[in-house]
Amino acid sequence: MSGGGLTPPVGPDDHASGSAGAPVTLVEYGDFECPYCGQAYPIVKALQERLGSRLRFVFRNFPLKESHPHAQHAAEAAEAAGASGKFWEMHDTLYEHQRALTDPRLLQYAEAIGLDPGALARDLESGTFAEPVRQDFRSGIRSGVNGTPTFFINGERFDGPWNDPEAFLAALTQASA
C-alpha cells in the first residue's frame, strides 16, 4: 500500500540529474544487481534524452542484500563516488556491468572514472557509506517501495508498466502538463 507518497521528498542530499526547476521529477529506488533495474536503466536514459530539461531524475538506493550479494557494496561504491561528485558516472558504470559487481571490479570501475581505488577499498571495508544507503532504503520502505525498481513521479508511486517506454513517457508527460 502507499499512503504518504515519497517520504522524505527530494532534497539537497539526493543524487539528482537535471534541474530542480524541472516540471517532472522521477525518482527511482533501485538495486544495481537487480536485473529488472538493469532493464529499466536504458529506458530511463531514453526518457531523459527525450524529455531533456523537463525531467529531473533522482536515484535512491534500495539494495536487496539477501537476493543480491553484491548490491550493498555496489550501492556504497556509488555513494562513495557521489562524495567525489561522480555519482552518475559510477551509477552508469554499475548498470552497464551489473553481472560483474565483486569488490575487485568495483575498485576497477572507481579507477576507470578517476577515483582512488585504495580509498574505495577502505571505505567498503569500514562501511563509510553504509549509512546513507541505509537511509535511502528506509525512506523507500516508508514510501511504499515494494520491489525494485520502484518509481515515483512527482512524489507519487508509479504503478504503471515502466517496461513499456511509451506508457512511461505518457505518464511523465502528463505529470509535466
Next chain:
Amino acid sequence: MAATLLQPGTPAPDFTLHATPDQTISLSELRGRPVILAFYPADWSPVCGDQMALYNEILSEFHGYGAELLGISVDGVWCHAAFARDRKIHFPLLADFEPKGGVARQYGAYRAHEGTTERALFVIDAEGVIRWSYCSPVGVNPGADGILRALDELAGRTAGTGS
C-alpha cells in the same frame, strides 16, 4: 472478491502451525510483543517483486520495534523449507495446510475459490489484540509502509519517525 478481514480491536484468534516439519509456533507464545501476520497466496512468486523477500530485507526494522514477523500460506512444510532456503528467508513461514486454510478462514483471509490465502496483513499488539489489518489485491505487493505506520502507533510514536 476481498474477504472480510478481522478488524482492529478484535482479539487475534490463537493458532498453532508448523514452521518446520518438527517445530510448531503458537501465536500465544509471542504474547508480550507485537506480531505481524503476513498471509500470502503462495511460495515461489517472482524474485525481485516478491513480498516475502522484501520483508526479509526489512526484518531488522521490524525487530527494532520488538516485533515478530510470521508469514503464512497454505503451502506445506517441505515447500516452505525449500522456498525459505532458496530465498534465504530469516523468519518463520507457517503452513496453514491441515485443515487447509483453517487459520486464514478464522482471520477472514481465505480465498475459497482459489484455495489460497489472501494477501492480508495484521498487526497484533502485545496483548494479542489486532490493531491494524489490510487486504491487498492479490496481485499487488503491499510493501511495508502500512505495517511500519501501525507499529509506530503501537509504540506511541508519530508516524514517519520510526527510528
